[in-house]
Amino acid sequence: xxxxxxxxxxxxxxxxxxxxxxxxxxxxxxxxxxxxxxxxxxxxxxxxxxxxxxxxxxxxxxxxxxxxxxxxxxxxxxxxxxxxxxxxxxxxxxxxxxxxxxxxxxxxxxxxxxxxxxxxxxxxxxxxxxxxxxxxxxxxxxxxxxxx
Amino acid sequence: xxxxxxxxxxxxxxxxxxxxxxxxxxxxxxxxxxxxxxxxxxxxxxxxxxxxxxxxxxxxxxxxxxxxxxxxxxxxxxxxxxxxxxxxxxxxxxxxxxxxxxxxxxxxxxxxxxxxxxxxxxxxxxxxxxxxxxxxxxxxxxxxxxxx
DNA sequence: CTATCTGTAACGATCATAGTTACGGCCGGT
DNA sequence: ACCGGCCGTAACTATGATCGTTACAGATAG
Numbered sequence: 246x247x248x249x250x251x252x253x254x255x256x257x258x259x260x261x262x263x264x265x266x267x268x269x270x271x272x273x274x275x276x277x278x279x280x281x282x283x284x285x286x287x288x289x290x291x292x293x294x295x296x297x298x299x300x301x302x303x304x305x306x307x308x309x310x311x312x313x314x315x316x317x318x319x320x321x322x323x324x325x326x327x328x329x330x331x332x333x334x335x336x337x338x339x340x341x342x343x344x345x346x347x348x349x350x351x352x353x354x355x356x357x358x359x360x361x362x363x364x365x366x367x368x369x370x371x372x373x374x375x376x377x378x379x380x381x382x383x384x385x386x387x388x389x390x391x392x393x
Numbered sequence: 394x395x396x397x398x399x400x401x402x403x404x405x406x407x408x409x410x411x412x413x414x415x416x417x418x419x420x421x422x423x424x425x426x427x428x429x430x431x432x433x434x435x436x437x438x439x440x441x442x443x444x445x446x447x448x449x450x451x452x453x454x455x456x457x458x459x460x461x462x463x464x465x466x467x468x469x470x471x472x473x474x475x476x477x478x479x480x481x482x483x484x485x486x487x488x489x490x491x492x493x494x495x496x497x498x499x500x501x502x503x504x505x506x507x508x509x510x511x512x513x514x515x516x517x518x519x520x521x522x523x524x525x526x527x528x529x530x531x532x533x534x535x536x537x538x539x540x541x
Numbered sequence: 542c543t544a545t546c547t548g549t550a551a552c553g554a555t556c557a558t559a560g561t562t563a564c565g566g567c568c569g570g571t
Numbered sequence: 572a573c574c575g576g577c578c579g580t581a582a583c584t585a586t587g588a589t590c591g592t593t594a595c596a597g598a599t600a601g
Contacts, residue, residue: 352535
């Protein structure tokens with residue numbers, strides 16, 4: 246299964262979205278976010294670093310620094326997040342190259358390639374239908390203070 | 394990404410399908426199949442064991458024993474194989490439970506659950522459109538002796 | 542200048558995967 | 572009845588991914 250980085254990334258962007266709705270200026274620090282996710286600030290910086298390279302967030306060092314969304318929440322789809330955090334293909338081929346002496350071994354990978362792409366694409370297309378704004382809306386249907 | 398068991402499982406069922414097309418009686422041994430996949434016979438038995446529990450193949454011990462398909466190749470979808478070999482969910486939630494003190498941490502998992510299910514379902518539905526017969530047909534478009 | 546952030550390297554703990562050895566059980570052929 | 576060849580499965584190991592952690596350099600507001 247897919248690692249938890251994707252889940253954490255969506256969590257973090259949702260946190261930024263909710264925080265911005267309350268105060269568009271105030272940044273969120275790695276430490277604050279880490280408490281919400283129950284992890285280490287370095288893990289947060291690593292994942293938000295991927296988001297930054299994908300243009301989804303921006304960061305500022307120094308005091309009063311921290312993280313901001315860099316796009317409207319309704320313009321960040323879950324597919325964008327997935328692509329930013331996951332560079333591997335969804336399905337793994339054989340670890341060892343199959344036997345070239347067997348017609349099945351020789352051709353199976355090429356045969357599967359297309360089917361795997363279709364399935365992966367269908368999954369991503371479904372993720373593309375939902376945005377961080379949707380997640381934030383669902384999360385904030387129940388009220389509560391924003392605390393770490 | 395998904396482990397290679399799924400790929401190997403499809404490979405093995407395709408091998409059984411092609412072998413049966415040449416001789417409906419002759420079983421395929423774990424050792425023969427292992428050579429096609431470039432792995433160990435025990436790995437083959439483990440994966441085909443899952444297929445047997447899912448009713449996709451049958452096995453027979455003793456000399457003249459080995460593995461047979463237990464369904465028509467066009468009645469085994471890639472989704473069937475996926476479900477037989479993969480019991481985990483596609484997306485992983487947080488390792489540590491997120492903070493209950495934060496409205497995002499408190500609600501994010503429930504919010505994501507539905508979206509993740511949709512995406513996983515879309516992927517499986519696409520896999521469900523293809524069968525072992527399709528893969529076997531593609532593999533055998535190029536001829537060749539069936540060798541390990 | 543200092544305090545407080547980010548950025549990133551480096552290391553370790555934990556876990557999943559899959560390769561390997563070993564051996565018990567089943568069964569066809571002699 | 573036995574032997575040989577197959578499956579079934581436990582047990583151990585090697586490898587690699589993941590993620591938590593420490594450490595420290597760089598940036599910047601006050």
